[in-house]
Amino acid sequence: MKKNPSREELLKGIWRDNPVFVQVLGMCPMLAVTNSAINAVAMGMATFFVLVGSSFLVSTFRHLIPKQVRISCFIIIIATFVTIADYTLLALVPGVHKELGAFIPLIVANCLILGRQEAFASRYPTKLAVMDAIGMASGFVLALLSLGSVREILGDGALFGIKLFGENFEPWVIMILPPGGFLTLGVILLFFNWFKSKKDEFLEEVAAAQRSES
Amino acid sequence: MNAPANTGSPGSLRLVSTLAIAGLLSGIAIIGIYESTLPTITLNKARELREAVFKVLPGVSQMQALVHRDGELVVVTSPDKDEPVIYGGHDEQGQFVGYAVPAAGPGFQDTIAILYGYKPSEKLVVGMEVLESRETPGLGDKIYKDAEWVAGFGALSIEPEIFAVKKGTRSQPNEIDAITGATISSKAVVRIINEAHAQWSALLPAPGSEPQFEAAGQAPTESGQ
Numbered sequence: 001m002k003k004n005p006s007r008e009e010l011l012k013g014i015w016r017d018n019p020v021f022v023q024v025l026g027m028c029p030m031l032a033v034t035n036s037a038i039n040a041v042a043m044g045m046a047t048f049f050v051l052v053g054s055s056f057l058v059s060t061f062r063h064l065i066p067k068q069v070r071i072s073c074f075i076i077i078i079a080t081f082v083t084i085a086d087y088t089l090l091a092l093v094p095g096v097h098k099e100l101g102a103f104i105p106l107i108v109a110n111c112l113i114l115g116r117q118e119a120f121a122s123r124y125p126t127k128l129a130v131m132d133a134i135g136m137a138s139g140f141v142l143a144l145l146s147l148g149s150v151r152e153i154l155g156d157g158a159l160f161g162i163k164l165f166g167e168n169f170e171p172w173v174i175m176i177l178p179p180g181g182f183l184t185l186g187v188i189l190l191f192f193n194w195f196k197s198k199k200d201e202f203l204e205e206v207a208a209a210q211r212s213e214s
Numbered sequence: 215m216n217a218p219a220n221t222g223s224p225g226s227l228r229l230v231s232t233l234a235i236a237g238l239l240s241g242i243a244i245i246g247i248y249e250s251t252l253p254t255i256t257l258n259k260a261r262e263l264r265e266a267v268f269k270v271l272p273g274v275s276q277m278q279a280l281v282h283r284d285g286e287l288v289v290v291t292s293p294d295k296d297e298p299v300i301y302g303g304h305d306e307q308g309q310f311v312g313y314a315v316p317a318a319g320p321g322f323q324d325t326i327a328i329l330y331g332y333k334p335s336e337k338l339v340v341g342m343e344v345l346e347s348r349e350t351p352g353l354g355d356k357i358y359k360d361a362e363w364v365a366g367f368g369a370l371s372i373e374p375e376i377f378a379v380k381k382g383t384r385s386q387p388n389e390i391d392a393i394t395g396a397t398i399s400s401k402a403v404v405r406i407i408n409e410a411h412a413q414w415s416a417l418l419p420a421p422g423s424e425p426q427f428e429a430a431g432q433a434p435t436e437s438g439q
Contacts, residue, residue, distance in 0.1 A: 077236070
């Protein structure tokens, strides 16, 4: 796997360097729009489009953009893609656009996107940059979707608007309110950190065992 | 800084022209997407409005936009911006049924925009639809998700005005049960309707002398078909 760099770039964003659960970036849309799975997916897809598009352009023109004005250029590129996403959602799925409201234009301010441009796309060839963007964006979509699904199931007894439980289900309303976002995110981050420490322990044990053997 | 590959210090002309070109291309892209999505967006909005009008005025199959000019209601095809508009609903024979009145006012979180159907002959509110709201999910959003509450506007007397009362205590034809857990939002909806009614009732012609349906006056909302 290590031999194929573009595959490595693609996969790291989904799990090992997951932008939300490991890097803890993009918290604002993460907490704000994940009160239902469909909103999470729409937000995720919009971010996906913006991130991949911007990474492609930034990486392609990385030799043409003087470093003094690079941040402004990144913002112009990102803002253009965000506007395109904004109008496209408004035309295709007005209902979802209404729910997401101000958070679509706010994708511009998502530090995940600017961070990838500065840290990766502006330094690496286009192919790797696009792979990295697809990986990171998929990781973001997965994170939003898992949070959105948990919150919708617990808070509304439904998933993608389909009721999962009978009439007797008492929705846990707090889960679709802002505190539910913090609670769910906290629990998931707890799991990720626990997993990481277990993995480190395990790797240490393996290393120790190897040392004693040799 | 070891960021992008560029080294040395380019002149300010280079910096300015880079940004200018980026801005220009971005502008062209934005105009392109705006122009190409505008027809769909306008169509969607018109269809939404049309569906909302038909929902709040049962039995209506045609509508026309009306504005109040020089002391009377006139039919318009494209109302001026900022001019308050109401919609006259007519049945298949062109008979007047009622008005659909858009109204807006402060809710719990943000402005709530609603549309309500009003039958002047019976002084009844016959339907209510929330067009826009940012009320709390799970609580305040019951003003459009709670079917029982919405159905409560099916035949509600508005003389002298509507009162929201505690759930289960409705006894008068002008009272509606407020939603448990969403008292502020439900009272806001009632207040918005009362205020709009107070504003419009003086401007509406006497029942029976409403503007006739003009076939040509179906635009702009007819485009939704």
